[in-house]
Each structure stands twice: as structure tokens, then as C-alpha cells.
Amino acid sequence: MPDPLNHGWRDYGPRVGIWRMMEVFDRHGIRPSVLLNSDVAEHYPQIIEAGLARDWAWLAHGKNNSTLQVEIAADERAYLIGVVETIEQATGRRPRGWMGPALTETFQTPSLPAAAA
Known part of the structure; x- marks a missing residue:
């Protein structure tokens, strides 16, 4: 079933919003x-x-805003490493912090990206 409301929220940012903010x-x-x-x-x-x-400062915010960390807790380490490595490859720098979507971090989250460094 199409979800035009959520598509519109997500479409506006990369198509228009970010460029206006820049x-x-x-x-x-x-x-x-x-x-x-x-x-x-x-x-x-x-x-x-x-x-x-x-020269923006990059911080990791998850893979997307649909994947919440509490949903992938069993594979959280692999998930976080994948996010951090993808951002590093794209920007040439490791992200300088972490704040996951919807504030769904686990108690282990803060130590996992640091351990992957």
C-alpha cells in the first residue's frame, strides 16, 4: 500500500530541504x-x-530512519560497524559521534562504534 505522507517527508529533505539549509x-x-x-x-x-x-562534521545516525536499533539488537555490533564504515568510505573520515534514529540506542551502543575504531 503506498504511503504518500511518509514518502513526502522523506522526499522533501534530499530533494529540496537540504539545499535550502545549505x-x-x-x-x-x-x-x-x-x-x-x-x-x-x-x-x-x-x-x-x-x-x-x-567541511561539515559528520556524525553517524544509523542506516536510515526506518531501522531502529532495538529491532536489530542481536546484530547491533555488525550494524554499527557497517554504518560507520559506509560513512567513512563516503566522506573519507570516521564519524565523530553517534545518535541513532528515534533515540533507540541500547546500553551497549556507546562502546560499539568506539571498539570498531
């Missing part, structure tokens, strides 16, 4: 810290390129 950041000399879903690297490389040109 204009504001550029106008005011702001260097944002970006909570980045690793799927962005795969589906929207132009956003990564624009952020690299502006």
Missing part, C-alpha cells in the same frame, strides 16, 4: 555537525559531495 548555512558562515544516515551515501552522493566541499 544556503542558510553558507550565508551565515555556519559549519554544521551532520547526523548522517549511511544510506544517504548510497542514494544521495551529491549531498555528501556538497558537505565535503563545506
Whole structure:
């Protein structure tokens, strides 16, 4: 069943919203810290390129906003490593922090990306 409401929320950001935000950041000399879903690297490389040109700080924010960490707790370590490595490959830098989608971290989450470093 199509879900136009959720599609619209997700479509607007990479198609329009991020570019408008970049204009504001550029106008005011702001260097944002970006909570980045690793799927962005795969589906929207132009956003990564624009952020690299502006020297953004990258923080990991999961794979996408549909996968919640509590749902993958058994494979959380592999999930986190995959997210961090994908972001590192796309940006040339390891993410400087972690804040998962919907604040669904487990008690193990803080130590897992650090252990993968």
C-alpha cells in the first residue's frame, strides 16, 4: 500500500530541504555537525559531495530512519560497524559521534562504534 505522507517527508529533505539549509548555512558562515544516515551515501552522493566541499562534521545516525536499533539488537555490533564504515568510505573520515534514529540506542551502543575504531 503506498504511503504518500511518509514518502513526502522523506522526499522533501534530499530533494529540496537540504539545499535550502545549505544556503542558510553558507550565508551565515555556519559549519554544521551532520547526523548522517549511511544510506544517504548510497542514494544521495551529491549531498555528501556538497558537505565535503563545506567541511561539515559528520556524525553517524544509523542506516536510515526506518531501522531502529532495538529491532536489530542481536546484530547491533555488525550494524554499527557497517554504518560507520559506509560513512567513512563516503566522506573519507570516521564519524565523530553517534545518535541513532528515534533515540533507540541500547546500553551497549556507546562502546560499539568506539571498539570498531
